[in-house]
Amino acid sequence: MKATISDVKNHVGSEVTIGVWLANKRSSGKIQFLELRDGTGYIQGVILKNEVSEETWLNAKELTQESSLYITGTVREDRRAPSGFELTVTSLKTIQIAHDYPITPKEHGVEFLMDHRHLWLRSSRQHAILKIRDEIIKATYDFFYDHGFTKVDPPILTGSSAEGTTDLFHTKYFERDAYLSQSGQLYMEAAAMALGKVYSFGPAFRAEKSKTRRHLIEFWMIEPEMAFCTHEESLEIQERYVTYLVQRILQKCQAELQTIGRDTTKLEKIKAPFPRISYDQAIDFLKQEGFTDIEWGDDFGSPHETAIAEHFDVPVFVTEYPAKVKAFYMKPDPDREEVVLCADLLAPEGYGEIIGGSQRIDDLELMKKRYEQYHLNDPSYKWYLELRQYGSVPHSGFGLGLERAVAWICGLDHIRETIPFPRLLNRIYP
Numbered sequence: 001m002k003a004t005i006s007d008v009k010n011h012v013g014s015e016v017t018i019g020v021w022l023a024n025k026r027s028s029g030k031i032q033f034l035e036l037r038d039g040t041g042y043i044q045g046v047i048l049k050n051e052v053s054e055e056t057w058l059n060a061k062e063l064t065q066e067s068s069l070y071i072t073g074t075v076r077e078d079r080r081a082p083s084g085f086e087l088t089v090t091s092l093k094t095i096q097i098a099h100d101y102p103i104t105p106k107e108h109g110v111e112f113l114m115d116h117r118h119l120w121l122r123s124s125r126q127h128a129i130l131k132i133r134d135e136i137i138k139a140t141y142d143f144f145y146d147h148g149f150t151k152v153d154p155p156i157l158t159g160s161s162a163e164g165t166t167d168l169f170h171t172k173y174f175e176r177d178a179y180l181s182q183s184g185q186l187y188m189e190a191a192a193m194a195l196g197k198v199y200s201f202g203p204a205f206r207a208e209k210s211k212t213r214r215h216l217i218e219f220w221m222i223e224p225e226m227a228f229c230t231h232e233e234s235l236e237i238q239e240r241y242v243t244y245l246v247q248r249i250l251q252k253c254q255a256e257l258q259t260i261g262r263d264t265t266k267l268e269k270i271k272a273p274f275p276r277i278s279y280d281q282a283i284d285f286l287k288q289e290g291f292t293d294i295e296w297g298d299d300f301g302s303p304h305e306t307a308i309a310e311h312f313d314v315p316v317f318v319t320e321y322p323a324k325v326k327a328f329y330m331k332p333d334p335d336r337e338e339v340v341l342c343a344d345l346l347a348p349e350g351y352g353e354i355i356g357g358s359q360r361i362d363d364l365e366l367m368k369k370r371y372e373q374y375h376l377n378d379p380s381y382k383w384y385l386e387l388r389q390y391g392s393v394p395h396s397g398f399g400l401g402l403e404r405a406v407a408w409i410c411g412l413d414h415i416r417e418t419i420p421f422p423r424l425l426n427r428i429y430p
């Protein structure tokens with residue numbers, strides 16, 4: 001019977017055939033141990049010389065790392081095996097012998113691994129990270145579905161920019177100019193006025209000349225937007241969502257967390273509500289910590305975010321930033337118009353910003369003023385202004401960077417391992 005490694009538990013004592021790759025092999029005299037993988041898991045195949053045909057024995061001897069084959073054997077329970085099961089091989093059919101697979105069990109440099117990303121994905125570590133990424137995506141869909149949100153897909157090719165014009169990817173749209181989306185937010189605001197609570201999950205492109213452990217050129221973002229929702233109510237949704245993601249991974253991905261060596265005690269502490277500090281308090285704190293050059297009105301860089309977040313074991317909201325370091329659409333604090341009703345959520349352990357969000361300007365006259373200040377009086381932004389003209393309501397939203405969340409939850413040193421094929425400042429291969 002055809003099976004996968006993940007469902008051998010249903011076939012104990014029976015003979016199954018599984019399509020596999022050889023991850024590793026050991027042999028001693030009359031016995032060969034094949035470490036096999038099929039994408040759903042790992043299992044050890046045991047071949048006893050005296051119990052198989054000579055042809056099977058010799059075919060097994062020829063197998064090299066990453067050779068592909070169909071393996072047939074009897075499933076046995078084995079408490080000592082990592083998967084809990086073992087395969088007593090009866091026969092095998094080689095599909096292809098892989099010659100000189102470049103990624104061997106020895107250590108390789110990062111650039112070498114990145115050049116071989118298409119193969120590196122097969123390693124148990126990368127497999128585990130991609131499984132966790134998938135579970136975060138699934139948990140996102142579940143969370144927003146359960147909270148009454150509708151998923152809406154904003155366009156990727158746009159004529160307007162949400163997050164400023166400095167890092168836009170330009171392309172031609174027939175005779176006209178267009179940009180790859182930096183954020184779906186402006187469109188999600190329109191969608192929230194139609195559907196109330198909405199969210200998107202899609203790619204975002206930023207031509208950022210930053211070469212850091214946190215920046216990708218192409219990344220995936222989850223962007224909820226809520227009508228009749230204040231900044232404070234949005235923060236509550238954010239902390240519940242992030243708590244839910246972490247709890248789901250702890251619940252469903254213990255094996256994967258173990259494979260990548262994640263210290264799960266750190267994740268177990270993640271529970272809403274999260275602490276909040278204002279931008280003003282953060283500036284004072286940074287000055288005390290020895291950041292003498294930072295002044296009120298400066299934006300925070302990675303070292304600042306890390307210093308702030310290091311003081312907490314759970315994510316922390318930094319709220320009410322100066323309007324001038326944030327986007328044009330953020331609503332000013334009614335009591336203090338130089339700051340806006342916004343927050344960045346900084347993850348602990350040095351991971352920095354995972355969410356950026358705010359309440360949006362809903363007043364037509366103020367938005368017109370912002371259009372003047374930010375030079376947005378261009379036909380491509382006309383529709384966004386109209387949202388403030390016909391039944392404008394208080395509304396808020398936020399964006400969570402999927403890869404930043406994966407990096408933090410998995411405890412990875414660099415964002416490059418969080419996405420199958422990372423686009424980095426100097427890399428678009430493979």
Ligand code: 4AD
Pocket residue numbers: 162163182183184185206208214215216217219221223224353354355356357358397398399400401402403404
């Ligand atoms: O803070 P950002 O730029 O906010 C927005 O785009 C808003 N329009 C979101 C909204 O309110 N709907 O980006 C949101 C998040 C960041 O907190 C970060 O997690 C992630 O997107 N992000 C990146 N992730 C990887 N590489 C980059 N270059 C990123 N830039 C932002």
Ligand code: MG
Pocket residue numbers: 344353355356
């Ligand atoms: Mg931000």
